[in-house]
Amino acid sequence: MEDLMASASESQLGQLLGGWGEAFNGLQVLIVTYAFSVIGAILILIVGWSISRLLGRWVRSLLTRSHRVDPTVVGFFSVFVRYAVLVVVVIMVLGQFGVQTASIITALGAAGLAIGLALQGTLQNIAAGIMLLVLRPFRVGEYIDADGVSGTIQEIGLFATELKTLDGLYRMAPNSQLWNVPVTNYSRLPERRHDLVIGIGYEDDIEKAQSVLMDLARADSRVLSDPEPWAYVSELGDSAVAVTLRYWTKSADWWTTSREMTKAAKIAFDENGISIPFPQVTYSGSLDVEPREPEKTASEQAQ
Numbered sequence: 001m002e003d004l005m006a007s008a009s010e011s012q013l014g015q016l017l018g019g020w021g022e023a024f025n026g027l028q029v030l031i032v033t034y035a036f037s038v039i040g041a042i043l044i045l046i047v048g049w050s051i052s053r054l055l056g057r058w059v060r061s062l063l064t065r066s067h068r069v070d071p072t073v074v075g076f077f078s079v080f081v082r083y084a085v086l087v088v089v090v091i092m093v094l095g096q097f098g099v100q101t102a103s104i105i106t107a108l109g110a111a112g113l114a115i116g117l118a119l120q121g122t123l124q125n126i127a128a129g130i131m132l133l134v135l136r137p138f139r140v141g142e143y144i145d146a147d148g149v150s151g152t153i154q155e156i157g158l159f160a161t162e163l164k165t166l167d168g169l170y171r172m173a174p175n176s177q178l179w180n181v182p183v184t185n186y187s188r189l190p191e192r193r194h195d196l197v198i199g200i201g202y203e204d205d206i207e208k209a210q211s212v213l214m215d216l217a218r219a220d221s222r223v224l225s226d227p228e229p230w231a232y233v234s235e236l237g238d239s240a241v242a243v244t245l246r247y248w249t250k251s252a253d254w255w256t257t258s259r260e261m262t263k264a265a266k267i268a269f270d271e272n273g274i275s276i277p278f279p280q281v282t283y284s285g286s287l288d289v290e291p292r293e294p295e296k297t298a299s300e301q302a303q
Contacts, residue, residue, distance in 0.1 A: 199240025
């Protein structure tokens with residue numbers, strides 16, 4: 001009887017050890033398999049990340065050298081290509097762990113609504129960037145003002161637009177912000193008008209002032225002859241008669257011409273004896289004031 005029990009115990013112990021051995025062997029196989037998968041995934045990430053950066057730079061360089069491609073689309077497409085490569089890399093990494101591509105696409109489709117709600121602002125910026133590239137209210141190198149956001153366009157990216165302000169500052173604005181507000185483009189049209197308004201005294205010769213301004217406009221080669229410059233009285237103010245010189249220039253010359261013309265007008269008016277009065281107010285009427293006796297000194301009070 002004791003022999004039978006010992007034999008049974010040895011049999012059970014052997015089965016137990018055999019089971020543990022099989023489990024250990026299976027665990028070894030699993031660890032080795034997933035170790036190779038993890039190593040492969042890491043290599044794919046490193047190589048894929050490098051390829052995405054190199055490909056993005058290559059696309060940017062290729063589009064920049066091409067004279068047929070608008071510089072406005074260079075930044076957008078280079079970033080788009082880079083992120084497209086990264087999406088493919090992520091799918092390949094998941095494939096290393098046995099996740100089927102069809103399953104990934106199905107999962108993304110099912111989670112599309114949730115992702116869209118979570119990334120609503122980001123998706124709006126992407127959509128706005130596409131619309132800015134299609135309709136092109138501004139291009140790289142143009143100066144704009146969009147509800148307080150002003151500067152020269154440096155690049156239109158996938159999510160935001162980069163600008164450089166007049167005082168040399170870097171500014172980044174979300175694409176959706178630029179898309180949802182009115183945009184004033186100061187560089188799009190080839191010609192711009194400027195109205196130079198100067199006040200002269202009421203005693204000054206208006207015809208002479210207009211003639212001086214017209215001579216300045218005709219002497220400046222940057223002022224266009226068509227449309228012809230025009231000097232006229234635009235307002236009768238409280239302290240001065242407003243004389244306006246209206247002229248057109250090339251958009252590229254507008255800033256310098258407007259400033260230099262203002263300086264030249266002041267010098268010309270001084271040389272011709274035409275005054276530029278400052279605001280002043282003349283009061284008329286009377287005010288009743290009761291006479292006041294002078295105060296007595298200490299000696300007078302002692303007397």
